[in-house]
Amino acid sequence: MIRIADRVTLAWGWHRWLLGLLSGAVGALAMPPFGFLPALALSLTTAVWLIDGAGKAGPSRWAPLKSAALIGWFWGFGYFVAGLWWLGAAFLVEADQFAWALPFGVLGLPALLAFFTASGFALTRLLWLPDASRVFALAFGLSVSEWLRGHLFTGFPWNNPGMALGQNLWLMQSASLVGLYGLSFLAIAICASPALIFTGSTNRERWAVPGLAATLLLAMAAFGFWRVPSEPTAAVENVRLRIMQPNLPQDAKFNPRNRDAIMRRYLSLSASTGRDGRTAADATHIIWPESAFPFLLHRDPASLAQIGGLLEPGSVLITGAARMDEPLPGETVGRFYNAIQVIDDRGTILRSYDKVHLVPFGEYVPKFLDALIRAVGLRQFVHIPGGFEPSEKRQALTIPGLPPVAATICYEAIFPGEILPEGPRPDLILNLTNDGWFGQTTGPYQHFAQARLRSVEEGLPLVRAANTGISAVVDPYGRIVDSIPLGVEGVLDANLPVALKANLSSKASRFSLTAMLLICLMALIVRRKQRVSSI
Secondary structure (H helix, E strand, O other), X not given: OHHHHHHHHHOOOHHHHHHHHHHHHHHHHHXXXXXXXXXXXXXXXXXXXXXXXXXXXXXXXXXXXXXXXXXXXXXXXXXXXXXHHHHHHHHHOOHHHHHHXXXXXXXXXXXXHHHHXXXXXXXXXXXXXXOOOHHHHHHHHHHHHHHHHOOHHHOOOOOOHHHHXXXXXXXXXXXXXXXXXXXXXXXXXXXXXXXXXXXXXXXXXXXXXXXXXXXXXXXXXXXXHHHOOOOOOOEEEEEEEEEEEOOOOOOOOOOHHHHHHHHHHHHHHHXXXXXXXXXHHHOOEEEOOOOOOXXXXXXXXXXXXXXXXXXXXXXXXXXXXXXXXXXXXXXXXXXXXEEEEEEEOOOOEXXXXXXXXXXXXXXXXXXXXXXXXXXXXXXXXXXXXXXXXXXXXXXXXXXXXXXXXXXXXXXXXXXXXXXXXXXXXXXEEEEEEXXXXXXXXXXXXXXXXXXXXXXXXXXXXXXXXXXXXXXXXXXXXXXEEEEEOOOOOEXXXXXXXXXXXXXXXXXXXXXXXXXXXXXXXXXXXXHHHHHHHHO
16 A cells, blocks of 8 residues: 555656546545445545645646646546536436537536636645645645535535535534534545555554544544434424325426326325325325426416315415516516415415525526527526526525425525525425436435435424435434435325424534634644744
């Protein structure tokens, strides 16, 4: 291993780039659904050795930074291609229109995201010292770049390194203290520490930090074991949920021409007998997934009447649906919103929640690119004139019979610290999604794992309805109460777990992350000054 470390450090040219690419790709195996934590350790250990080699880039002051940034780009490109390849499935849903653009989606987005890891590697090299502190320099640099990736240009914190720890029930409990980005810092530091075993000059340098990392990992597991109770979470009284997963393909079958067949399928499945013998008559709340209809439900009295006929008196249906405002004076078409709508037993829409965080190019085209996109005859994936409009602010969704709800649609649930509405803290996270675009790939598993971690961060139960899966009810400790697997048609009947009191993460996750980064940065600066003074 010492020889391997030396060869990696001394690698140059395309050999070096290939090592960065492959080591980044290996790191993606730590993400859902695989969750193989040693893969991230191997990936980040190699990254440490590659950044070591950047110091041999040349005599120029900036040469090591440029070399580290370049290898960071290749590492990130491999990581994101291996972790996000499933995005290509969306381009094959309407292959006649979008198949040609598949390489741009599968390779283009990772190529852009890799600039974040490039900046993280460069920042790391700026703080680099040839001792054990370089592990913490990498944790600092990559954590900063990951935070930026989750916030700049609308943000995209998908497959954050913290998810390597955020899948295990015991390890994920630390998110209640530090949030996803804090988990990311810990995951990077822990998984990069084995690099020192084979490159340290003394026994202390070789084993002190890896030993500390192993102790920290065990402490996190012990905290999780202590925090998660042995008994099931208590249920909210008089709430009986029924989640319908239609497993409807996102292709020609999901077409306005098939509206009647789709409606019959939804109603029949919702009224069917569940695994434990329950029927729709036993449910107080029936939940359908995002974008359930290939038409505007609020303008279809017949469909609303059918929904009213499904419901027992006093019960409601919660469903995803596109909605349109009335056109403004001088306009022929109103503004469209991706919404969650609440419907009572009379077929009346009681409440709506409009999506705040839209998917670029999927639900809308950025205005500065709109003219160019239209000029070449392209559009966003969703068949909505002009795309969806975002809601101006996140608001709580009031649903009869339920405690206050933090509503999220699709990938809104992947943004830590951003899912709670303004005002009093809610007692429930509701996530309606349609992962039918991505078929039987790793994407839906990654999406569910990230939504599940929000429960631990916020101490709130998660109720999730997905078109093709994974639909589930998750308690505030991240335990899956019940679920419907990916690609399966069915209904899920479950009670609603009671929420916990507010976690430290939900109140101060940004503070805890800032404190961790500042302490790390100050320690690195002090270490650098000590080293300079000793020369």
